Amino acid sequence: MKKIIFIFLFFIFSIYFGVFFGSKIYTIKEIFNLSEIEKTILLKIRIPRVICAFIVGAGLSISGAVLQSVLKNPLAESYTLGISGGASLGITIGIMIGSLNSIPFFAFLGAILVLFLILTISIVKKLSTTSIILAGISLNFICSSLVLFLISISNYNRFYSTVLFLFGDLSSFSNRILIYSSILIFLSLIYFIFSGRVYDILSIDEEKAKTLGVKVNIEKNLTYLIACLISSLCVSLSGIIGFVGLIIPHIVRAITGSIHKKVIPFSFLIGGSFLVICDTISRTVISPVEIPVGVITGFFGGIFFLSLLLKAERIW
Amino acid sequence: MVKIFEVKDLSFSYGKNKVLKDICLEIVDGEFVGIVGPNGSGKTTFLKILAKILNLEKGIIFYKGRDFRKINIIDYAKEVAYLPSEIKFTFDMKVRNFLLLGRYPFLGRFGKEKEEILYEVSESLNIKKYLEKNIMELSEGERQRIYIAQIIIQNTGTILLDEPTSHLDIGYQFGIMDILKELNKKGITVVSILHDLNLAACYCSKLVLFKEGEIYKAGKPEEVLTYQNIEEVYNTKVLVYKNPFTDKINVFGIPSYILKKI
Numbered sequence: 001m002k003k004i005i006f007i008f009l010f011f012i013f014s015i016y017f018g019v020f021f022g023s024k025i026y027t028i029k030e031i032f033n034l035s036e037i038e039k040t041i042l043l044k045i046r047i048p049r050v051i052c053a054f055i056v057g058a059g060l061s062i063s064g065a066v067l068q069s070v071l072k073n074p075l076a077e078s079y080t081l082g083i084s085g086g087a088s089l090g091i092t093i094g095i096m097i098g099s100l101n102s103i104p105f106f107a108f109l110g111a112i113l114v115l116f117l118i119l120t121i122s123i124v125k126k127l128s129t130t131s132i133i134l135a136g137i138s139l140n141f142i143c144s145s146l147v148l149f150l151i152s153i154s155n156y157n158r159f160y161s162t163v164l165f166l167f168g169d170l171s172s173f174s175n176r177i178l179i180y181s182s183i184l185i186f187l188s189l190i191y192f193i194f195s196g197r198v199y200d201i202l203s204i205d206e207e208k209a210k211t212l213g214v215k216v217n218i219e220k221n222l223t224y225l226i227a228c229l230i231s232s233l234c235v236s237l238s239g240i241i242g243f244v245g246l247i248i249p250h251i252v253r254a255i256t257g258s259i260h261k262k263v264i265p266f267s268f269l270i271g272g273s274f275l276v277i278c279d280t281i282s283r284t285v286i287s288p289v290e291i292p293v294g295v296i297t298g299f300f301g302g303i304f305f306l307s308l309l310l311k312a313e314r315i316w
Numbered sequence: 317m318v319k320i321f322e323v324k325d326l327s328f329s330y331g332k333n334k335v336l337k338d339i340c341l342e343i344v345d346g347e348f349v350g351i352v353g354p355n356g357s358g359k360t361t362f363l364k365i366l367a368k369i370l371n372l373e374k375g376i377i378f379y380k381g382r383d384f385r386k387i388n389i390i391d392y393a394k395e396v397a398y399l400p401s402e403i404k405f406t407f408d409m410k411v412r413n414f415l416l417l418g419r420y421p422f423l424g425r426f427g428k429e430k431e432e433i434l435y436e437v438s439e440s441l442n443i444k445k446y447l448e449k450n451i452m453e454l455s456e457g458e459r460q461r462i463y464i465a466q467i468i469i470q471n472t473g474t475i476l477l478d479e480p481t482s483h484l485d486i487g488y489q490f491g492i493m494d495i496l497k498e499l500n501k502k503g504i505t506v507v508s509i510l511h512d513l514n515l516a517a518c519y520c521s522k523l524v525l526f527k528e529g530e531i532y533k534a535g536k537p538e539e540v541l542t543y544q545n546i547e548e549v550y551n552t553k554v555l556v557y558k559n560p561f562t563d564k565i566n567v568f569g570i571p572s573y574i575l576k577k578i
Binding site: 069072073074195197198200201203207208210211212213215253257258 | 364367368369389390391392393394396397398399400403404405406407408409410413414417418420421423425426470
């Protein structure tokens with residue numbers, strides 16, 4: 001119970017921090033006496049950005065949590081599997097073709113393609129848990145290189161600036177994508193929570209799962225599909241943000257235990273809050289200049305990932 | 317007597333490798349069946365087909381007179397439980413939560429868990445002290461008891477087990493087999509792969525001896541565990557006798573260096 005209160009306090013703090021801090025810092029008193037311009041900036045820029053950071057962090061975290069379960073791989077997430085990379089390549093191609101309105105669709109295509117590739121490789125070559133992750137990270141690099149290649153061969157300056165956000169940036173999302181991403185990610189959250197028991201069983205043993213009446217293949221494929229959808233929405237909003245989907249579920253498991261009915265909603269809350277805080281730091285540290293949020297998450301995430309490897313080695 | 321399984325001309329192969337050839341077998345309600353045989357003789361594959369983990373490719377199986385293929389896995393999970401030879405956890409989990417997952421066939425995604433059954437079973441298996449512990453903290457023998465407890469919570473009429481006593485010391489071995497015998501006495505049909513022929517002879521009412529994907533012999537322990545059969549199938553010399561104390565068959569392997577002296 002204490003832990004749950006702590007998580008909610010963390011959530012409230014992150015929202016407070018995100019809304020009140022930035023290039024201009026407000027106190028609670030000031031917030032009630034804002035000028036029209038300040039009001040507009042707060043409502044039209046800062047609050048949507050906090051929501052976007054929250055949705056992206058939350059989405060990456062819940063998709064990481066379920067991917068780790070169905071793949072039985074504690075290192076899995078959309079970034080380490082290359083799904084995010086695939087989505088970013090899809091987006092780049094989409095923008096090149098010129099269909100700016102269907103960015104998430106192209107992202108989804110790219111993500112699904114990479115996931116299909118990595119699953120096929122892992123089944124045909126019977127890869128170990130760690131090798132799958134190595135393959136995923138390689139695919140990520142390949143995709144990123146292709147994105148850079150496409151940027152280099154295109155002459156348009158504008159193209160460069162539209163694609164640059166793919167490397168992790170929360171300042172240039174479209175409000176329209178944010179609205180339906182929020183709805184879809186929230187629906188996925190509900191689906192994942194109700195499937196909590198299935199993810200518990202799948203994380204134990206697939207054969208055992210079948211004999212407990214779980215339709216393993218259907219459940220897994222559906223989960224892959226939804227996880228890809230979430231990742232491609234997140235990449236469409238903010239580009240590739242690594243490690244959040246990996247570390248948040250682990251932190252949550254350490255706090256609440258590994259039952260997915262708890263892991264998933266709390267990953268949503270903590271993951272969202274975490275990215276809001278990271279983003280706020282990235283906006284404020286050397287304000288008015290912004291550090292890309294990927295730098296902050298990469299730094300914290302990398303350190304955490306390392307400590308996880310060293311500490312919990314026995315799990316894999 | 318109800319026939320739980322009626323297997324006819326069952327064959328199975330992994331690619332070109334034929335693992336099971338024309339298996340025919342009947343398992344009747346209330347039997348305690350031990351499946352024995354050398355490594356790689358197809359025992360596990362056979363059990364996995366019965367558990368509906370592997371697809372039935374060639375042959376017919378009737379489960380309680382019904383066509384096996386037509387039973388969906390959720391209904392089947394209410395009737396037949398299975399314990400793999402090894403469970404590899406991705407994440408550590410509280411014993412209590414692990415046990416409750418045994419109710420999944422009845423609860424599905426939305427059903428509400430009832431904890432009474434948890435206390436009942438953990439009382440009878442003497443595992444109450446482990447309920448709040450994490451499963452990875454337990455020793456292999458303790459863990460095996462937890463797995464069996466989950467199967468009891470699943471509350472099926474038939475249970476299939478793949479070497480439930482391997483890796484265990486003699487105390488835990490008999491502990492596990494005693495639990496299975498208790499269940500069997502309550503009317504549950506038990507089908508278990510066993511490596512230890514003496515354990516199999518002690519507990520089983522029927523033995524099925526596999527050799528290279530075929531059933532070499534099936535019947536009462538004293539019919540199956542003759543020295544001729546064992547020497548033929550396992551390719552080693554043995555001494556077989558009836559233990560006067562237990563009145564069960566005992567099998568002793570004889571080391572070849574001693575054989576040379578005789």
